[in-house]
Amino acid sequence: MAQEEFESTYEVIGRDFTNAGRASTAIKETLKRLGVNPAVVRRVAIASYEAEMNLVMYALRGRILLKVSPQAVAIEVEDEGPGIDDVDLAMQEGYSTATPEMREMGFGAGMGLPNIKKNADEFEIASEVCKGTRLSIRVNQAA
Amino acid sequence: MAAQYHHSLRFTPDRCDGCMSCMRACPTAAVRVRNERALKLEDRCIDCGECIKVCHENAIVPLTDQMADLSKFECTVAIPSPALYAQFNEELSPAAILLALKRCGFDDVERLSPACDEVSMATEIFLSGYRGQYPLISAFCPTIVRLVQVKYPDLVNQLLPILSPREISARNAKERKSMETGLPPDRIGAVYITPCPAKIVAILEHPGMSRSYLDTAVSINDLFQTLAGAVSSVREPEAGMQCGETASGMSWAFLGGFPGSLPAENTLSVAGLRNVIRILDDVEKGRLQRYSFIECHACPEGCVGGCLTVENPYVARAKAIKLGQKLPAGPAVARQEVERRYREGRYVMDEPHASRPLRPLDEDISRAIIKMRERDRILSGLPGISCGACGAPSCRAFAEDVVLGEAKQGSCMFFLQRELAERIEDLARLVRLQKSLNGVRQ
Numbered sequence: 001m002a003q004e005e006f007e008s009t010y011e012v013i014g015r016d017f018t019n020a021g022r023a024s025t026a027i028k029e030t031l032k033r034l035g036v037n038p039a040v041v042r043r044v045a046i047a048s049y050e051a052e053m054n055l056v057m058y059a060l061r062g063r064i065l066l067k068v069s070p071q072a073v074a075i076e077v078e079d080e081g082p083g084i085d086d087v088d089l090a091m092q093e094g095y096s097t098a099t100p101e102m103r104e105m106g107f108g109a110g111m112g113l114p115n116i117k118k119n120a121d122e123f124e125i126a127s128e129v130c131k132g133t134r135l136s137i138r139v140n141q142a143a
Numbered sequence: 144m145a146a147q148y149h150h151s152l153r154f155t156p157d158r159c160d161g162c163m164s165c166m167r168a169c170p171t172a173a174v175r176v177r178n179e180r181a182l183k184l185e186d187r188c189i190d191c192g193e194c195i196k197v198c199h200e201n202a203i204v205p206l207t208d209q210m211a212d213l214s215k216f217e218c219t220v221a222i223p224s225p226a227l228y229a230q231f232n233e234e235l236s237p238a239a240i241l242l243a244l245k246r247c248g249f250d251d252v253e254r255l256s257p258a259c260d261e262v263s264m265a266t267e268i269f270l271s272g273y274r275g276q277y278p279l280i281s282a283f284c285p286t287i288v289r290l291v292q293v294k295y296p297d298l299v300n301q302l303l304p305i306l307s308p309r310e311i312s313a314r315n316a317k318e319r320k321s322m323e324t325g326l327p328p329d330r331i332g333a334v335y336i337t338p339c340p341a342k343i344v345a346i347l348e349h350p351g352m353s354r355s356y357l358d359t360a361v362s363i364n365d366l367f368q369t370l371a372g373a374v375s376s377v378r379e380p381e382a383g384m385q386c387g388e389t390a391s392g393m394s395w396a397f398l399g400g401f402p403g404s405l406p407a408e409n410t411l412s413v414a415g416l417r418n419v420i421r422i423l424d425d426v427e428k429g430r431l432q433r434y435s436f437i438e439c440h441a442c443p444e445g446c447v448g449g450c451l452t453v454e455n456p457y458v459a460r461a462k463a464i465k466l467g468q469k470l471p472a473g474p475a476v477a478r479q480e481v482e483r484r485y486r487e488g489r490y491v492m493d494e495p496h497a498s499r500p501l502r503p504l505d506e507d508i509s510r511a512i513i514k515m516r517e518r519d520r521i522l523s524g525l526p527g528i529s530c531g532a533c534g535a536p537s538c539r540a541f542a543e544d545v546v547l548g549e550a551k552q553g554s555c556m557f558f559l560q561r562e563l564a565e566r567i568e569d570l571a572r573l574v575r576l577q578k579s580l581n582g583v584r585q
Contacts, residue, residue, distance in 0.1 A: 004509040006516055025424050033543075034511045035503030038297035042427060049428035070508045106430075115429070141508075 006034065006068045012055050014081065017105075020056040023064050024049040027075070034068055036141065043119040043139050044073050050112045051077045051135055057102050058082060059132065072121075076136045084127040091117065091125075148499075149347040151190045151206045151340035156180040158202035165194035165203065166536050170416040171294070175544070176534035186502060189289040190341040191416050191441045192450035205340035205451060207362040210248055210369070216332030216358065218324055220316040221249040222309060223336040225256070225396040226446040227363055228388070229463040230454045231371075236379060237470070238386035243373035247366065249334070253316035256392025258308035260474035263391065264481040265305050265490035267405065270435055276301055278411070278426060278434040283307040283395075285345035286441035287419065288496065292350070295423050296498030303436070304351055304492040308395060309335050309342070311490070313356035335360040338449025339442065351492035362451035389473030397445040397460045398438075405436055414440040414448070504546065518546045526557045 008030060010023035028045045036044075048064065055062045055077060062079030084090045090097075093114045098107055117123045120137035127133040161179030173187035174194060181194075181202070195203045213219050221244045228237050241252045262283075273279065282288050282302040291298050313333035321328045335342055337360040349355040380386070394400025398414040411434050413422045419439045425431050442448035447463055448456030484490065504518070505511040522542040533554040535541035544550035553559050 004512040006512040008519070021425075021428070024428055028424070028427065030515070032294075032501065033504050034515055035506065035508055038498070038500065042297045042429075045427050046429035049430070068512060070512070 003069060006030075006066075008066045010064045010066070012052060012062050012064060012079075014056060014058070014060045014062070014079075016056060020053060021049060024052045027064070027066050030066065031068065031073065036068070036073060040073060040139055040141055044075065047116045047119040047137055047139070048075050050116045051075065051137075053107060054112050055079050055081075057098070057107065062132070070141065072138050072140045074136065074138045076134070078132065078134050080132045083129040083131055083133055084125075085129060087125055087127055148185050148188075149344050150183075150185065150188060151343035152183070152188070152192065152195065153204045153206060154181055154183050155202050155204055156182075158200045160200050160202075162199070163531050163534075164197040164199065166534070167531060168193045168197045169536065170420065171290075172536050172540050174536065175550075176531075186499075187293070189286050189293060189441075190344050191286045191290075192339055192341065193416065195340070195450045205362060206343055207337060207340055207365065207451065208334070208359045209365060210361065212359070213248070213332060213334060213361075217326055217330045218250045218320055219248075219332040219334055220251045220253050220313075220320055221245075221334050221336055221361075222253045222255060222312045222316060222357070224309070224338050224363070224446055224449075225259075225388070225393045225463065226338040226449060226452060226459065227336050228393065228466055229396055229447050229459040230363060230367065230452060231374065231462075233462045233465040233469070235374065236383040236386060237388040237466075238380040238382040238384070239374060239377055240370070241386065242377045242380055243370055244336070246373040246377065247369050251316070251320060253312050253319075253333075254387040254392070254475075255308055255312050255395070256387060256389040256473060257475040258312035258315065259392040259395045260389065260476050261311055261481050261484070261490070262305060262308045263405075264474070264476075264478055265485055266303065266436075268482065268485050269303070269305055269491065270405070273435075277432050278437045279303045280423070280426070281436070281438045282351065282496070284439060284441050284446075285341040285350075286339075286416070287439045288350050289341075289344065290416070290419065290441070291423070292497065292499045293501055294420070295427055296500040298423065298426060299496040299498045301426070302351070302496045304496070305490050306352070306492060307345075308392075310352070310356050313358075314489075317356060332358045334358065336363060336366060337361065338363050338446045338452045340451060341441070351494055351496045353493050363449070364451045364453050367453050384469050385471065387475065388470055389475045390467035390470045391473030392475065393463050393467040393470060395446070396463050397447050398440055400445065409433070409435040410438065411436075412438040414445055415443045416441045504543070514546045518542045521545050521552065524558065525555060532556050 012023055027048050031041045059079035059081030065076040067074040089095055091113050121140045122138035124136045159180045161176050163176050165181050166174040166176055171187050171189055173184045174181055244252050280301050291302055316333050317328040317331050320331045335357050342360045346355045346357045399412040413419050444456040444460045447459035503511050504514040525538040527538050529537040533541050535544055545552050
């Protein structure tokens with residue numbers, strides 16, 4: 001039998017703080033309707049929210065692709081934006097390039113990317129300066 | 144299969160005119176209108192009462208008790224929500240209202256304020272030793288508890304496991320009356336005078352507790368007329384404002400009141416179900432961890448905004464604040480005494496909060512995925528305006544209903560119109576074809 005998979009795409013606009021967080025809320029709702037284990041839903045919710053906010057804060061625009069199979073939930077985030085100069089540095093806890101206004105909004109603790117990685121079973125990031133960033137994570141569903 | 148839920152609202156089809164007001168007001172998409180009658184999806188309903196507020200036909204009945212139902216108890220003790228006092232003129236003392244309650248047929252009354260103070264202190268004690276995930280979510284509003292159980296199952300462990308003031312008050316009342324009368328506590332009826340029907344659910348299901356100390360609830364609006372009559376006939380008691388109720392107890396009736404005793408910088412207060420849903424969405428995404436406690440009320444402005452009250456919530460809140468200024472500040476109990484009782488285990492709930500996640504599209508995830516794809520396919524053909532004419536509150540809910548076999552796609556008038564237009568087109572083509580065939584034959 002063919003592998004069952006559900007896919008959905010969410011467009012996200014940079015600096016659109018009014019709608020920021022909607023994609024991760026929609027992802028969370030979808031996973032619940034699919035009957036994904038609540039602990040997995042929560043890990044994906046945290047990771048996708050952090051990724052969505054990174055996109056909103058730094059990039060021009062981008063999209064989040066959700067893929068659900070009976071084995072795993074995968075999130076792929078692709079943006080057009082400034083990219084990340086030094087990915088290894090960005091992965092360090094506490095490192096942040098957030099502006100004072102982002103910090104005002106409660107972001108910029110330098111926990112975004114580390115938090116995404118912490119909640120994922122597989123994590124990949126690739127970035128090209130002045131072009132954009134591609135992030136993909138996978139959270140396995142308990143067998 | 145979904146567990147059997149207790150509910151505190153009954154939809155009466157005979158009175159329903161199918162106007163869809165309740166369907167549009169429901170924050171959890173728990174109402175459908177089929178055959179011009181509203182019906183409730185039991186597993187989605189969290190007993191918030193928004194539907195009662197908008198029903199013009201009185202077709203939604205709260206399952207609170209009437210005074211006549213209380214005759215089954217040998218002795219009854221009324222425990223009024225502080226929201227009751229806010230229904231009257233603030234010149235009137237709680238002592239007069241308590242006296243009037245006895246005239247209405249209750250054998251005795253129990254003040255809620257001491258229990259409110261006990262819970263405030265017990266919460267502080269609990270928070271000081273808590274090492275789990277933040278923020279903790281208040282569990283005093285039964286609708287909030289149900290919302291978390293159903294929609295945020297992974298947050299049940301963050302519900303504050305401290306008994307509510309009404310439970311503690313009921314236990315105190317039963318212990319006191321049992322001593323006074325010699326009756327066993329289970330023959331004493333502890334009756335909450337409630338601003339909302341959700342308390343009935345909390346009594347029947349006692350989440351987090353192996354039992355409820357309350358026996359039933361009578362609504363403020365059912366009691367109001369009789370009580371108002373009794374109030375006008377009692378003379379203002381000498382006790383007046385010094386009657387055991389306190390400002391700290393009154394503050395439990397409205398938003399922001401309870402956490403007054405907790406450090407403000409670590410506390411959030413939210414009221415109104417749609418606002419609470421937004422906050423809990425954020426909590427689930429790992430935000431708001433810097434807050435230690437979130438006070439959540441389903442009703443606007445808190446219990447003063449309950450759907451079974453009579454006064455406007457904002458006026459009631461103003462009255463509650465004014466009354467609070469006249470009452471002793473509180474607390475009505477000594478901290479040492481609460482610490483002692485806390486060590487005896489009298490405040491912490493004796494069972495964990497169970498989660499009751501909404502049934503997914505299918506119990507089998509592979510089949511759920513297929514149904515979700517089908518839902519999205521159907522949804523893409525719908526107008527997306529959520530007009531409600533099909534009897535579902537949104538196009539998305541309708542698409543789900545179709546996938547689950549609970550609605551027919553033809554119930555969407557836009558879908559039907561398109562279908563019919565296509566059929567008419569087909570028919571016209573056939574007619575043209577037939578005519579041309581006739582022409583050949585001739």
